[in-house]
Amino acid sequence: MKKYLQIVYGALLGVLVIVQSATAESEFQKVMQKRGLSEKDALAALKVYNPSGKHDEYYAFVSGGQSGQVMVYGIPSMRILKYIAVFAPEPWQGYGFDTDSKEILRQGNIRGREINWGDTHHPALSESDGKYDGKYLFINDKANARIAVIDLKYFETSQIVVNPIFKSSHGGAFVTPNTDYILESCQYAAPFTNDYYPMEAYEEVYRGGVTFWKFDKKNGKISQQDSFTLELPPYMQDLTDAGKGISDGWAFTNSFNSELYTGGIEKGLPPFEAGCSRNDMDYLHVYNWKKLAELVKDDKNVKVINGHRVIPIEIAVKNNALFLIPENKSPHGVDVNPDGQYIIVSGKLDTHASVYDFKKILKQIENKEFASKDSYGIPILDIKKSLHGQLELGLGHLHNTFGKEDGTIYSSLYVDSQVVKWNYKQLKLLDRTNIHYNVGHLEAMEGKSADPQGEYLIALNKLSIDRFLPVGPLHPQNNQLIDIGGKKMELLVDMPVPLGEPHQAASIRASKIHTEVRYNMGTNSKTLKPHVGKTLAGQERIERKGNHVYIYSTMVRSHINPEHITLNKGDKVTMYITNLERAQDETHGFTIDHHNIHASVEPGESVQLDFVADIEGVFPYYCTEFCSALHIEMLGYMLVKDPNKDYGWIQKTKIKGLSKEELQKEYEKILANNEATNSVIDSLFKFFEDRGYAKYPTVKNLVDDAKDQYTKIDSEREKATKAYNEKNLENAVLFENMVWQYMIKTADSAIRAKDLLVTNLATKKSAGAKKGEEVFHEGGCSGCHVVGRVSSGPDLIGVLKRHRNAEKWVAEYIKNPESKFKEPYMERLIKFFNLKMPNQNMKDEEIKDIIEYFKWIDENADLF
Structure with missing residues (x-):
């Protein structure tokens, strides 16, 4: 009989699952039909969807182009996470508006001129043994030949260096396999000095080159004095990649304009684009950077230009450290494969991809088998002896990225608006997919490293045309995500990018990024050292030294200290602000x-603001980040008076307040309120101690924050008591209000800590209890009922013990509340709360799940 019942029960469950599945499918079909979605569309949406609270698998760091920023988004969701301010001011983060960030931005000044924008192009992640280590990000500025360092513990720009001899640098940033150097190749040839030379001097004086920025991994900074540049002919160097594996120690830079053409359209000459396209081939530069790093140590091997060391062409050639190989016409990409043997070169004006074999290149170099030399004396290797082979891909081959499978590579075709998948070892075409539109760079996950992951690919497209809602003549860019995990590539989603032209992306597994969520108290985030203006609670002050006023201030939920600052017109002001919060995201x-x-000002951070109080008046200052329920009250006043002006005596008028009797009642009322609130806080702290909260770091941080807020109460209460004893009831009420505010701040952190601790300690919810909790919140029940305390409705702990046949009673009540309203118990509740429960039209299965949730609540009643 028991077995028979089990079979019947199992069959019923199966029917229930089928019914639920059919219902869900019906809803799914409705949505698809309403929005005109195909099954393929719906599947693509599922592949990129992240439910609330679920994190992405990868970070993508994308150049912001003309915005001068770096954009960060998650893969596969394509949700934007942050804009990292780099070469341009960014108001939200205060970058370029506070003194400390201005110092970083001003590192990018050129020849005494402020440069407040940049054209970011190629982000590069720091590497260890050719694999991304998640510690630093580097980005170049093509327009002004600069490199920036971004610390990925904090996602902040920590350094900008200016190339002292280049005037532009499209080819940056690229790193050597252990991040010993960051490579930056020149783009538009120009004299290395800052002197005038006519275009007729192009071949003799104008130069290209590659700069090797020495990176100090311990300090996270570029060492400019240990950096150097390899001089190259004015061939318009483009992109670069460092060798790895068997080619470690070498690097490769392509170029265009082997014709050495200089244009002159205004003189009736053919334009640059025509003159740069006459020859059949351009040059791939091949150089031994490890040998160059040794050569530069000897002063005999260098020229010093603008305080920067340069290895001349003839020195590099003499020491067998520089060579050329013919390459596809007008190449725009050079990429070394994961093991370092093959170098793939694209060509905008050639339908073929060229695959060079480093072993063949090295053999020619070792045997000194040179086809010829160029006009600057650089040995030229034979292209046929250097090639592994070529494969015809299509029109406008620009860039490449590597897949996880051995030999797999993905290439962008700008003119054809396609991404092609092929095998560079077998020289075999595997797949192609259309892109919208005119794809430039592309990035498979960790696809430029020695450990490519595949899975997804980002196509960074130059045009979007009709893909999004119209926003005027200036369209957004379009980044598209492609699933490359199967045999065929599948386009998943379009992402409009409305801030600049994203050129390239660098991706990394999320597990490799380890960020900090707060600073040590009083840290200068730009140097990661204690700030000169570090100010702790109780150290707030205003100091005047002549006409220079120093303000040491703090911010904490929900006040700024000091709240009144009086200055003389013309005062020079230095204001230090420390965020005293310890809770993250405050x-x-x-x-x-x-x-x-x-x-x-992030938690624990100190910042500096410098300005001149040069206009008279009254100026409110306030917290611009919504930080708490009392955020709007977080303000102060800066008052600037003219010392040369006679204001006369300004009589302050005191607004008439409450009568003494009314003030006394108000004081007693707030005392009672504070006492009740304090009881709640005491119970919360006891709850934490009884349950060993310190074992859970996130909970401990919140409890520590609550305790920190709580310690401020005693001093405010002493002030209130003193004012009361002096019969100053107005101030007594105000100070007791301040006590209440600190209690609210304490409770805010403590309640969040309790919720987290309950999550850690509670018994695991059954599938039904989980569904019941969802229904409870989505059905609006939580609008009146708060588990663990009385709110607009009764506490639900023990609700299944208040009635005979309680589960049945509760189920009937939820399904039809009016059926119980006339019961004596319910009449008393309705009268007390002055509310009747509405019918939320719950289904039987939903009610069943809610009851399972109530059972779970009772099991864990001591936690609420």
């Missing part, structure tokens, strides 16, 4: 009206 912003300054 950022404060700061601005003073009419003064064009803004700071974003």
Whole structure:
């Protein structure tokens, strides 16, 4: 009989699953039909969808082009996570508006001129043994020949260096396999000095080159004095890649304009684009950077230009460290495969991809088998003896990225608007997919490293045309995500990018990025050292030294200390602000009206603001980041008076307040309220201690923050008591209000900590209880009922013990509340709360799940 019942029960469950599945499928079909989606569309959406709270598998760091920024988004969701300010001011983060970030931005000044924008092109992640290590990101500025360092612990720009001899650099940034050097290749040839030379001097004086920026991994900074440049002919060097594996120690830079053409369209000469396209081939530069790094140590081997060391062409050639190989016409990509043997070169004006074999290249170099020399004396290797082979891909081959499978590579075809998948070892075409439109760079996950992951590919497209809602003549760019995990590539989603032209992306597994969520108290985020203006609670002060005023201030939910600052017109002001918060994500912003300054102050951070109080008046300052329920009250006033102006005596008028009796009642009321709130806080702290909260780091951080807020209460209460004893009831009420505010801040952190601790300690929910919790919240039940305390409705702990046949009673009540309203118990509840429960039209299965959730609540009642 028991076995028979089990069979019947199993059959019923199967029917229920089928019914649920059919219902879900029906809803799914409705959505698809309403939005005109195919099954393929729906599947693509599922592949990129991340439910709330679920994280992506990869980070993508994408150049922001003309915005001068780096954009960060997640893969596969394509959700934007952050814009990292680099070469241009960025108001939200205060970058370029507070003194400390201005110092970073001003590192990018050129010849005494402020440069406040950049054209970011090629991001590169730091590497260890050719694999991404997630510590640093580097990005170049093509327009102004600069390189920036971004610390990935904090996702902040920590350094900008200016190339002292290049005037532009499309070819950066690229790193050697252990991040010993960051490579930056020149683009548009120009004299290395800052002197005038006519175009007629192009071949003799104008030069290209590759700069080797020495990177100090311990300090996370470029060492400019240990960096150097290899001089190259004015062939318009383009992109670069460093060798790895068997080619470690070598690097490769392609170029265009082997014709050495200089244009002159205004003189009736053919334009640059025509003159640069006459020859059949351009040159791939091949050089031994490890040998060059040794050569530069001897002063005899270098020229010093603008304080920077340069290895001349003839020195590199003499020491067998520089060679040329003919390559596809107008190449735009050079990529070394994961094991370092093959170098793949694209060509905008050639339908073929060329695959060079480093072993063949090295053999020619070792045997000194040179086909010829160029006009600058650089040995030229034989292209046929260097090639592994060529494969016809299509029109406008620009860039490449490597897949996970051995020999797999993906290439962009700009003119054909396609991505092609092929095998560079077998020289075999495998697949192609259409892109919208005119794809430039592309990035398979970790596809430029020695450990490519495949899975997804980003196509960074130059045009979007009709893909998005119209926004005027300036269209967004279009980044498209492609699934490359199967045999055939599948386009998953379009992502509009409305901030600049993203040229290239660098991707990395999320597990490799380890960020900090707060700074040590009083840290300068740009140097990661204690800030000169570090100010702790109780150290707030204003100091005047002549006409220079120093303000040491703090910010914490929900006040700025000091709240009144009085200055003389013409005062030079240095203001230090420390965020005293320890809870993560409790950022404060700061601005003073009419003064064009803004700071974003993260937990534990100190910042500096410098300005001149050059206009008279009253200027509110406030927290710009919504940080708490009392955020709008987080303000102060800067008052600037003219010392040469006679204001006379300004009589302050005191607004009439409440009567003494009314003030006394208000004081007693707030005392009672504070006492009740304090009881709640005491119970929360006891809850934590009883359950060993310190074992859970995230919970401990929140409890520590709550305790920190709680310690501030005693001093405010002493002030309130003193004011009361002095019969100053107005101040007594105000200080007791301040006690209440600190209690609210304490409770805010403590309640969040309790919720997290409950999650860690509670018994695991059954599938039904999980569904019941979802229904409870989605059905609106949580609008009146709060588990663990009385709210707009009764506490639900023990609800299944208040009635006979309680599960049945509760189920009937949820399904039809009116059926119970006339019961004596319910009449008393309705009268007490002055509310009747509405019918939420719950289905039987949903009610069943809610009851399972109530059972789980009762099992864990001591946690609420």
